[in-house]
Amino acid sequence: MADNLTAGRDFDFHGHALDNIFDTYKELRNRCPVSRSEEHGGFWFLVKSEDIFAAEQSPDTFSVTPSMLLPPFGTDVPLIPIDIDPPEHAHYRRVLLPLFTPQAVAKLDEGMHRTARELATEVAAHDVVDVSARFARPMPTIIFSRLAGFPEADWPKFDRWVDDIIYERTIDPERAWKAGQEVMDYFDALLKARAEQQDAGDIISRLLSAEINGRKLTHDELLSYCYLLFVAGLDTTAWAIRSSLWYLAQNPDAQARLREDPDLIPTAAEEFLRTLSPVQAMARTCKKDTEVSGQRIRAGDRVVLVFGAGNRDPDVYEHPDEIVVDRENNRHLAFGGGIHRCLGSNLGRRELVIALEEFLRAVGNFSLDNLSEQWHGVGPLTLRIGR
Amino acid sequence: MYQITVDPARCQGHARCLTFAPDVFEFDDEGYSFVPDENSRYAQLTEGVRLAVANCPERAILVKDDQRT
Numbered sequence: 001m002a003d004n005l006t007a008g009r010d011f012d013f014h015g016h017a018l019d020n021i022f023d024t025y026k027e028l029r030n031r032c033p034v035s036r037s038e039e040h041g042g043f044w045f046l047v048k049s050e051d052i053f054a055a056e057q058s059p060d061t062f063s064v065t066p067s068m069l070l071p072p073f074g075t076d077v078p079l080i081p082i083d084i085d086p087p088e089h090a091h092y093r094r095v096l097l098p099l100f101t102p103q104a105v106a107k108l109d110e111g112m113h114r115t116a117r118e119l120a121t122e123v124a125a126h127d128v129v130d131v132s133a134r135f136a137r138p139m140p141t142i143i144f145s146r147l148a149g150f151p152e153a154d155w156p157k158f159d160r161w162v163d164d165i166i167y168e169r170t171i172d173p174e175r176a177w178k179a180g181q182e183v184m185d186y187f188d189a190l191l192k193a194r195a196e197q198q199d200a201g202d203i204i205s206r207l208l209s210a211e212i213n214g215r216k217l218t219h220d221e222l223l224s225y226c227y228l229l230f231v232a233g234l235d236t237t238a239w240a241i242r243s244s245l246w247y248l249a250q251n252p253d254a255q256a257r258l259r260e261d262p263d264l265i266p267t268a269a270e271e272f273l274r275t276l277s278p279v280q281a282m283a284r285t286c287k288k289d290t291e292v293s294g295q296r297i298r299a300g301d302r303v304v305l306v307f308g309a310g311n312r313d314p315d316v317y318e319h320p321d322e323i324v325v326d327r328e329n330n331r332h333l334a335f336g337g338g339i340h341r342c343l344g345s346n347l348g349r350r351e352l353v354i355a356l357e358e359f360l361r362a363v364g365n366f367s368l369d370n371l372s373e374q375w376h377g378v379g380p381l382t383l384r385i386g387r
Numbered sequence: 388m389y390q391i392t393v394d395p396a397r398c399q400g401h402a403r404c405l406t407f408a409p410d411v412f413e414f415d416d417e418g419y420s421f422v423p424d425e426n427s428r429y430a431q432l433t434e435g436v437r438l439a440v441a442n443c444p445e446r447a448i449l450v451k452d453d454q455r456t
Contacts, residue, residue, distance in 0.1 A: 094417065101418035102402045266406065270442075329441045337444045341399040346418070 008035030011045060013281040014170040018376040022321060025309040034295035040070050043302035047309035049316045051292050055284065055305055056338035059086055062284035062303060064340065070283035070304060074165040074180025079228040080221060082340060089339060091212040096343055099203060105346045112351060115142050116358035124363045124385065132242045132381040135359065140237035140351055148229055149202030162235050167377060187226040203229065237348050238378045239278035241355045246375050247272060247323060249368045249383055254325050259360050268325035269352045274332035275323050276375055280308035282336060307333040389429045390451045391436060393420045397447035404443060408435035
């Protein structure tokens with residue numbers, strides 16, 4: 001049997017498969033750029049940067065229906081705009097674009113610094129502390145919820161929903177679907193309550209007054225937007241902050257360098273995004289028979305673009321598996337590309353940079369307290385804080 | 388002279404160019420990058436523009452050398 005049909009047969013990009021996924025990438029990349037996995041109903045997966053880039057530039061061949069998420073995110077509702085193909089996609093995306101431009105995000109800078117500083121100051125007072133629960137998760141939850149208009153009283157519920165929908169879905173799908181329904185019910189009630197209120201200047205207000213093709217958005221469309229914003233806005237940034245701190249906790253030299261030269265933090269943040277990408281992979285469905293790096297892929301086949309592997313492609317990066325905090329040429333795929341480029345990338349980047357700036361400023365030398373904690377996800381990250 | 392443009396068909400609004408050459412690139416209300424005419428021609432390519440090109444995920448920044456055409 002051909003190598004690409006056997007080598008990656010049990011390839012997965014969730015849960016414990018992530019523990020040693022960088023070794024998996026290395027092994028697979030050397031053998032075949034396109035392989036077949038039998039997980040999640042079966043899919044082809046691309047690990048070369050150039051192939052992933054080309055697929056993202058071809059939305060007519062590589063469709064995002066029925067969903068970019070594999071397995072689904074606790075719902076079978078197509079999420080707007082990520083699960084929508086052209087030409088409708090552009091209309092839906094345009095509604096949100098002005099809220100996430102560099103200019104719009106720059107206006108949030110001061111509030112982001114304040115939130116990060118408050119949380120980091122609390123962290124600094126501990127000797128041993130879970131910085132995932134105390135910093136990496138609450139910072140983006142607070143910032144994004146304020147921007148979106150998710151009421152503060154509801155924030156304590158959010159972490160469990162995110163855990164169940166994003167992290168438990170491969171272990172206990174029923175739990176993910178139950179949480180998915182709870183989130184839908186939550187936004188159903190919130191949207192109905194908000195419909196009567198005045199413009200609050202947040203994302204929900206924007207959605208409620210938005211028009212596409214001369215009509216208002218339907219209730220179902222609004223729900224879908226809110227669901228996507230919820231799962232996309234809270235988790236990925238928390239992962240990025242947590243994994244960056246995980247790396248710095250084990251690399252005192254890098255930590256010292258960023259403390260001495262905070263101007264290097266944005267460059268280092270790109271390197272953490274490249275090597276420890278919060279979104280390791282996203283799925284497509286082939287619309288027509290095609291070929292990728294010599295592998296025939298048929299219409300109807302699911303195809304997974306493994307950004308995390310492309311981001312460590314030796315044809316693109318020198319010493320791809322090394323984290324080089326001042327790496328200059330860093331054209332990575334952490335936010336995807338093409339028409340589905342992560343809409344919140346400007347915000348996510350600023351949140352990560354500000355989080356690291358304020359954390360390093362407030363918190364003394366830190367190291368891992370629990371060496372078995374993994375690089376991925378938003379689970380605990382227990383640090384020992386020096387004075 | 389070097390002429391710098393952004394291909395609007397390729398730009399997806401990653402805004403990496405803003406980090407490296409904020410004096411060259413501007414952004415429209417939807418976050419797409421463009422180079423205003425008055426910023427578009429240079430006798431020498433700056434390090435900022437070189438980095439913007441190298442880091443653009445969509446490879447959307449085009450640099451044309453007039454002398455060589």
